Every structure is written in C-alpha cells, then in structure tokens.
Amino acid sequence: MERKDFKFISEWIQKDSTVLDLGCGDSTLLDFLRTNKNVSGYGFEKDIDKVQQSINKNISVIQADFNSGLGQYFDQNFFDYAVMTQALQENKNPDKIILEMLRIAKEGIVTFPNMGYWKNRLQLGLFGKMPISNSLPNNWFDTPNIHLCTFKDFERLCEDLSITILDKKVLNSNYDSNKLLNFLPNFFGEIALYRFKKN
C-alpha cells in the first residue's frame, strides 16, 4: 500500500536526484522515488528481513546500523537528500544524526511522531500514564522510541543547530492533512514531515 507521507516527501524531491534513506525498511519509499522521480541512492537498514525485501525490489541496500558512523561511507554532500522516516526518535543521539545527515547530503528530510499531540498530553497530563496512540503504539517498556519530542522541541533544536526549516507538513495518524492540523499543529498534529538544510 502506498503511504501518503511518501507522496508528500516525493513532492519535495527533485527529479533525477540522489537519496540516502536511513532506516529504509523494505525500501517502499526508495522504490516509489525511483519510479516517480527517477531517483538513485541507497538504503541503510539493520533488519535482515527488510534487507531481503529491499534486495528483492532491486534497491541498493546496506545492512548496517547507521548509528555506527556514516562518515566512513560518504563524503560531504555525497547525496542531494538524506531521508529518515519515523526513526529519528529511535536514535541514541538525534542531534548528531541530523548534523550527520546534513554533512553527507545537501538537504535533510525527517518524519516523526508528535509527543505534543493532544491525546498524548491528555494521557500523561491528566491520567498520569505514558501515552499510547496510533502513532505511538508501544508500551513504555517495549518501545524503540527513546528520544520522543514535540514539533516545538524539534524546531528549537534546529534553531540551536543553525538549521533552516525549508518545508513542514503536519499530518494525522492516517497521514492526512486538514485545516485543524494547520491551526494548532503541535496540539492536533500526530506526525510531522520536515525538510531542512544548513544555514
């Protein structure tokens, strides 16, 4: 099934460009970009089953943990875009990963779940429980998400790291956009897409 956030990402990506997808999963996005934008590039993925699916799709995939140092692989500005969908919050050092993305690529694109979504706030603020929602489905003890943030947090980090946000899109957990989300994104938005570059 085609994910709508992939369509939005694709709209941000120039034709014939080069893309690195960090945590590429089964490479659905790279496959989509190859078909629709004639993009070439590589995926990084830890999980062997997803690597298998990527190879089956004839995508160049490298089985490795991107926390273990991308520097050794890619020179500065090697790619046009470095993309990371729904994995930023799983990293040990999201700030370093973002900077590394902008070293090896001219622009970065990330998507991540919003901890500030009203239902999350309600569960923690009113009921005193760690939030569980469509975009954050795991229990606190078995979640891969170790560095959750709100949209506001992310934007402040970008400011601190001298990163310019070029584009932003706020979605609900069905990857849809609507007026309400744009009215109070950090309250109603569940997932955000950001495109950014170095100042």
Added chain:
Amino acid sequence: MNSKLKQNSVGIVKPETIEINETLRLDCGKLLDSFELIYETYGSLNSEKSNAILICHALSGDHHAAGYHHEDDKKPGWWDSCIGPGKPFDTNKFFVVSLNNLGGCRGSSGPNSTDKKTGKEFGPDFPIVTVNDWVNSQKLLGDYLGINCWACVVGGSLGGMQALQWAISYPEKIKNSIIVAAAAKLSAQNIAFNEVARQAIITDPDFHDGRYNDHGVIPKRGLSIARMLGHITYLSDDSMRQKFGRDLREGKLHFGYDVDFQVESYLRYQAQAFVERFDANTYLLMTKALDYFDPAADFNGDLSLAFEKTDSRFLVVSFTSDWRFSSSKSHEIVKSLVRARKNVSYAEIEANQGHDAFLMPIPDYLKVLSNFMENVG
C-alpha cells in the same frame, strides 16, 4: 545419492576438459603457450547466450560444484546447496559454469600436470598465478563457450576475489557480481597464517623442493599441518565449542601426546582426507594468489577508482562469526563501491560457523542470494 536429493539436484554430471591454445601472459611475466581447463556446466545456455553464471572456487575447491559424478557418490559438489533447480543459482533459468582454476590439482593445468616443453611434470616450476591471471583464463573459457557477457560471476572467499576482479578487468563482460566472505586485500594476519602453512609444507623433509613426486613421496606432514591450521581459521571459537567442547575421544586422558580430545581427532581426520586429495605445490600457489591480491594497487590504493568503468550490480555478503575474512573486510569493498556510486547491496548474515559459513545452507544466506538473483537476467 538418494532419490530425495535427486529432486532438486542437477543429477549426474560429467566434467569436460578443453585445451586453450592461446598465449596467456601471466602477472609474473611468464607466458603460458597453452593450457587445459576442466569444468562442469549445469542447466542450458539460452539462444542469446545471456543466462550464464560463472562460479569461482576458493582455495581448496574445484570444478565439481554441484550434482554427482556417480550414482553411489556419498556427497554432491561443494556448492550443491546453491546450484540446482529452484536453488539460488537456478539451473531451470541459468547456465552455470564451474571450473578448476589454473594451477589447481583437480584436472586443470597445474603443478602436477605435464610440461609439454620438457615432457616432465611441472612440479614447483609451474608459474605462480594470480587472481588476475585466473580471471584472464576464465575469460578465454567464456570465449570458448560462446559467452560474451556473464549474467553473474559469483564466488566465496578466494572465489569472491575473482568475482571482484572480473568487474574490474572486464567491466563490459559482467552484469552482476556476488562477492561472499571475501576481502579486497589480505591483512598482515592473513598473510601470516598463509606463511605458517607454507613453511609447514616447505620444511617437510619429504618436500624435496617441490619435486616430491620424483621421489615417490608427498609432504604429508607439512600439508596436514597447513590444512589443520587453515581449518581452525575457517571455524569460529563458538562453532568449535558447540561441535567438540572439551569432549574426550575415549572418555579419559592418556597423559601422552596422542589424541585425547575430539577436536584433535577431527583435525587429524580432516588433514588426512585433505592430503589424499590435494597437491602441496597447488596449496603453496593458491596461498600466494591470496596474498598477492590487491586490485586497488593499480589505482593508487583507491579501490573505488578500480570500479569506475563497471556497470555491474553487486551483492556483498559477510558472516558475523567469520574472523578470517571479517565483515570489516566486506565493508571496505562496499564502501568503495558506494563511493563509485555503483549499485551495491550488502548483507551481514548471522552465522556461527565462521568463514566456512559461505559453504553452508544457512537460510538467510540462501534467501539473500535468491532475492538478488531474482533481478538477474
């Protein structure tokens, strides 16, 4: 051979030998005016001659990669788990060619074949050949078989080095390359292991400067020790622990220097079997080919420049417990291919069998080969 094996086996196969009467200029500077290569084929070549796969063997391998030579053979060829109908190198779809390399001892021209010029056995006078020389000789075999471009060249260990060299030497003659448990060059530690193996052979009193056949002997002890040492480096600590632990062969210690532990018995058995089928001069030659391999040397040490001309797709595979050719060696190859912006995928397979894993039917391994081959041809 039982009927169950027959179902997805290439069945009974027969090797062929060709004489190539074309001068081969070797890296060492010497010329080979003519030479013989023994090979086997599985499956059939299509009319466009576009479905050929070349299998390159490792140090002690040969041309018998799949199927059986006789009804009563106990074991099939060395890579039967990967070659056959429905297997990763699917003989329903591909024409698979497997040869014994030049300098080998299983039927291709090598130290134990006859030098036409002198009428005597080459012995130690057979020139030291390199991975590059092998690839050049394999290209001539391809010409003979009418194969202008290989759909895929594949190999593990020293075989992987040949698959790598192919993409560099003949970029227009190879569409896909699979490099398993290999390295772009050996480390000092690797060369050191090879040197110990060579010294064991050369210092055996039965070696006679490589002219042992003239004396009616073979350097059994040296070749045994070389094989035992090699074998240890092909296994992992973990797999040896699982396989043997500290189990005693006869349930008690003997307080002597004969076999106490199962692992000793195993090594001796392996060495004995090896001595019966392998030639010492070939062993020396093969280890030198390993040591000399360094395709980046011609490109100022930059391997990515070596890949510039190739449009081949690459699959690089390593195994977690392989310490002889560890994953970091494969990473070096992948990195260079990425730098050259080539189409490359890399999988690091969980396996505790050490370097030998490349010969084992490990499900994830076979699957990754199959997935890659799905997009070949």
